[in-house]
Amino acid sequence: MTITESDDAVVRTAAPRVVSGRKWNPSEAVQSAKSALYFRDVVGQVQHGRAGFGLFPKTPLWHKATSVQKRQLVVEEVRRQEExxxxxxxxxxxxQGRWTNWEGLEKKRLSWRDIWQMEGARLSFVLRATYDLLPSPQNLKEWYGEDPACSLCKVPASLRHILSGCTTSLTQGRYxxxxxQVLRELAAILEQRRTTTNNLPQTLIGQVNFINFVPAGQRQEHRTISKDASILQSARDWKLEVDLDKKLVFPPEIVATTLRPDMVLWSPTTKLAYVVELTVPWEEGVEEAYERKKEQIF
Ligand SMILES: [Zn+2]
Known part of the structure; x- marks a missing residue:
């Protein structure tokens, strides 16, 4: 596109044919991306989901885009079509396509860098667990006709059973x-953030970013939002209790209760409290687990 859409007529004619593998043809892909983008121009801006009209930032129109924007748009469109x-x-x-049913999950994007840095066995586990290709008893039965029973509780064992459904594993405390382990990681990171925030100077407290409405005819002022903006910035006396190693007692200064969430983070002066409840569910049951936990708390 850099050459074929150059302003210089001589350069435009000098475009070489881009050679690639058998499965993917760049010029075809670019052509189909261009026609999709042109079609989008014809359709115009549309509503996304339940959000209000015009809530999402406008995407640049194809016929108004600069050549650099056009190239970007084509790359994005090709990526979207492949996906x-x-x-x-x-x-x-x-x-193998069960993951298409996962709802409300944070998408994990594995870059080449992540893949190279990951331990081989761990990467293998992550990928095969995602596509249900691990040698779980149920899979071994399908592949080699072996006994599909769970070695702990004798129930036919799918991957789901092994990772989050085995009652014997549950009673033995394996889950x-x-x-x-997950809670420990979370607590360590939060504890570190808590101590660094508590040691920060008092002056930075209370920098809440309100929406700045701009009167008609005036220009919007440029504001720099600190990269470190976090909910912890509002106080310097954060305390943290974690339900690990010793039994958590919910801070009585907040409320007297026998309920034990996984973590409580609170600040007595600002009267702010955050309650963290962790659950490690099966991916397809995330929404369900969320509802269940919410029910318990309220
Ligand atoms: Zn079992």
Whole structure:
């Protein structure tokens, strides 16, 4: 596109044919991306989900975009189309495509850098667990006709059973162990943030960013928002209790209760309290687990 859409007529004619593998043809991909973008111009701005009209930032129109923007738009569109095809293929696969049913999950993007830095065994586990290709008893039965029973509780064991459904593992505290490992990590990070925030000078307290309405005819002032903006900035006396190693007693200065959340973070002067309840559910049950936990708390 840099050459074929150059302002210089001579340069435009000098575009080489881009050669790639058999499965993917760059000029075709660019052409289909361009026509999709042109089509989007014809359709115009549309409403996204339940959000109000015009709430999302406008995407630049194809016919108004500069050549640099056009190149960016094409790259994004090609990526979107490839992702769409991959998704369509995954949906048709009953077993390996289960991840298409995961709702409300943070998407994990593995870059090449992450992949190189990951331990081999861990990467293998993550990928095979996502696509249900681990040698779980149920899979071993399908592959080699072996006994599909769980070695602990003798129930047919799918990956879901092994990772979050085995009652024997639950009573033996294996899932609790995993839950506590995650909680320990979270608590360590939060504790570090808490101590650094408590040691910060008092002057930075209370810098709340309000919405600045701009009167008609005036220009918006440029504001710099600190990168470190976090909910912890509002106080310097944060206290943290974690339900690890010793039993958590909910701080009586807030409320007297026998309920034990996983973490309580509070500041007596500003009367702010954050309650953290951690759960490590099966991916397809995240929404369900969220509802269940919410029910318990309120
Ligand atoms: Zn079991």
């Amino acid at each position: 769409g095809e991959r998704h369509a293929k995954a949906v048709s696969m009953a077993k 609790t162990w995993r839950h506590n």
